[in-house]
Amino acid sequence: MPLEDTGAEFARLLRDHHGIVATVAASYCRDPHDRADLAQEIAVQLWRAWPKYDRSRAFSTWMYRIALNVAISAVRSATLRHRHAVPLDETLHDLADPAPHDAQAEQQVRALHRFIHAQAPLDRALLLLYLDERSHRDIAEILGLSETNVATKISRLRQRIRHEL
Template sequence: MELAAPMTQDSRLQFRELLERHHGIVVGVARTYAWNPEDRADLAQEIAAQLWRSFPRYDGTRNLSTWMYRIALNVAISYVRDNGLRGRRDMPLDEGLHELADDNAVDHEREQHIRLLHAFIRRQKPLDRALLLLYLDDRSQRDIAEILGISETNVATKIGRLKQRLREEL
């Protein structure tokens, strides 16, 4: 395990603020790649640890969220590969849907579409899951390409193919 470079008190405070401000990236990636609550917690912790180890080398001229996504997705893909989580389906498909539903009225059709989308995402390879996560997070094709280390054209092609497969399945 790579040891973190010594950090100043200011750097530690800056990192903590960064993690608090962008915790949605860590949680979103963990939720996309691990469905069991314990696996999600472990993965989120591993992502945070890798961000900590990498923080001293962060280039402040680069986009912070792009840097975080790149690290989080690399950790998640490795975690799935190393821990055999790909086939596990411990999380009910509708977990988290209550957050999306209106407090007073449940839109069953919308809930069903969300369940189908979650199921579709789970069946995808890790790179395609990453593409979908970033696309659904309204990241630009340029950002997605930079995060995943592929060309913008490749991003557009892959997203188009994923949308087509999704339409065919729904």
């Protein structure tokens, strides 16, 4: 396939799945400038990895894997660590958006956001994928874990959520 065609296909897929990049970036960066920088870095890394994309696999799974790896690496780097990387700000109500007038539900969502913020980067990624209703198989593939490990980690995180919230 000519480079122009692959570039157009990549741009279309990136546009179609822009929510993944936005969600991951917003989950790891509170500051809008940091969030934009991270989203741009994710897009760059996606483009670099594009020639190796296996078209027999779901694009969204591949995209999540790269986006989360970039985000986790960014959080671990000293430059973003001092800027207070945090997950799930108010722009992510598409993951768990209560009715506009339901104060109790809004309070629960804020508590969930605080809980996710307190998690290690891998658990944060796991929760994002779980909240995005990805299958254990997809989560395992994206994060490079076994399905059993994913199921165990999700079970433990759900128990902690029930206990802490």
